[in-house]
Amino acid sequence: MVYQNNLTYAQQQDEHDELKLFRNEFLIPRHNGHDAVYLCGNSLGLQPRAAKQYLQEQLNAWEDHAVEGWFTGNQPWLSYHEGLLPSLAELLGAQPAEITIMNSLTVNLHLMMVSFYKPNSKRYKILMEAGAFPSDQYAVESQLRFHGFDPQTAVIEIAPRDRELTLRTEDIIQEIEDNADELALILFSGINYYTGQLFDMEAIAKAGHRAGAMVGFDLAHAAGNVPVKLHDWDADFACWCSYKYMNSGPGGISGAFVHQKHFSNNTLNRFAGWWGYRREKQFLMQPGFEAERGAQGWNVSTSPILLMAVHKASLDIFEKAGGIIPLRTKADRLTAYLEFLINDINTQVGEEVYRIITPQDIKQRGSQLSVICKRNAKDIFNYLSDNGIIGDWREPDVIRLSPVPLYNTFTDVFKAGEALFKAIRAINL
Known part of the structure; x- marks a missing residue:
């Protein structure tokens, strides 16, 4: 052009x-x-006009119904999140059952690593890009120390070649292959926050699985920005925030993806909470955790409805835009x-x-x-x-x-x- x-x-x-x-x-x-000329949606998206309305609707429900708002009204809170899942699944290339809405990004990364980082004496290393967002680095370092490993030797960071500023896909694949026997987890950004480079997530997932490792992605700068096909790419898990390209407010609600192939995997550890319990038995208050089927079985805490209302205001715009x-x-x-x-x-x-x-x-x-x-x-x-x-x-x-x-x-x-x-x-x- x-x-x-x-x-x-x-x-x-x-x-x-x-x-x-x-x-x-x-x-x-x-x-x-x-x-103003606002070119900072990569850090904080603008406020949807409808956000106040959507938020006010839930404040009104709180005013009118108090605790009964969980079960009554036009949008009962107990199932409020379900209305957001189809739009998110479409944006992220997932099945609705593979998506859950919860917490903040780094919290979700920790929860996913509880399940998908399963080191042993031979396979214990985590591979990521050099220059990943610091929060990801801190999360990985703390997970390694929690399991008794030294981050200095257990983290493999892939850096660009000399005099280059971005990574080559072939170098990422080669690094995976060279360390195949020791890799437990690959955790890569979808888009690097500093350079803006979009990584070939499909190729990374395939190479990681050939090496016998789990593969997860931080989609903070990719969700709502670029086409993503988490299910088809066979990613094991992914996490994202909603306040950048998804315009859902400062500190907005995060989300996580878990591939359906893991739904029945009882060998995966997880940190459990009441909100991840089997829905049909949730109010029986029985001892012994039984996970809800799907990604929602990784939920821990009660849905923050007010945050979800703002999230919904933005997701509805994405849907209208096609x-x-x-x-x-x-x-x-x-x-x-x-x-x-x-x-x-x-x-x-x-x-x-x-x-x-x-x-x-x-x-x-x-x-x-x-x-x-x-x-x-x-x-x-x-x-x-x-x-x-x-x-x-x-x-x-x-x-x-x-x-x-x-x-x-x-x-x-x-x-x-x-x-x-x-x-x-x-x-x-």
Whole structure:
């Protein structure tokens, strides 16, 4: 596609955008009396307009029914989560029974590792990408120490080749094969938070299973962003948060996937709680845990209905938009346009002021572009913020910009590119 670096072109693209009306479903932050250019959905998605309504409905049910709200009203709380499962299953390429909604991301990673990290004296190592989000690293380290292993020797981290910033799939596969006899678990991000690289999860899962290891994914930056097929890819488990691309509020409810092949596996350990007990026997209050069939058997605590109400407000928008495929098509165009503008800036100034470290291949990225600023990086970021361009800063010199197809426009992207160009002169680079 031939892109143009001018406002008229961007506005024309917006006029022909079949998803343009979904921007009206969200509340856009304001800057100096105008809509800000919000390119930070990779960190916190915008608030759906319907969130207040959905939340108020459940506050009203609490007011009207009190404890009976679990069993009465238009949406009894005991089964409230069931209404969210079809949309989530569609977004994540899963069967509804393979999905559960609970806790926060790192808590769910720990709960999944209780079940799927089963080390012995020979197989005890965990493989992950170098530079994974720190919380994942901390969770893995603590799990290893809990089992009596030294993270220094029990974690295998795969780093990019010299002078490269992202991983090659063949290197990941080779590392799995080279350590096949010692691997107990592979835990990989779907998308690396720093570089924005989308990993080949299907290939990783296949290689991991050939090596005899369990395979799980952290989908924090992938869920609601890129097409995912957890069931078909044969992942053993996955976890995600909902407050990034799924727009479900700061600290919003998380979720987990457990492949149906594990539903009857009684050798798996799990930390049990009343909410994961067999539904038809739950209120008999009997001793001895009997897990609900499916991923919901991994639940521990009572559903937080107010968090789920906000989650539902966003998931309903995804459903109205036709799911992840049309959104991904638009997102690829937005991200490619941003890439074009950044490269055009470098051409105009005659040097590489901005370097995109996210893969150029759209099959290896989602909506995020991570941009290294060669000089005065924090000053550039501050200039963007001062001019209503809301992105995300990562030390020491990276600005993450993420055009989200549900609410961002080509005009947003053009304004971000314009600000990046003006920053060069304003800061006298």
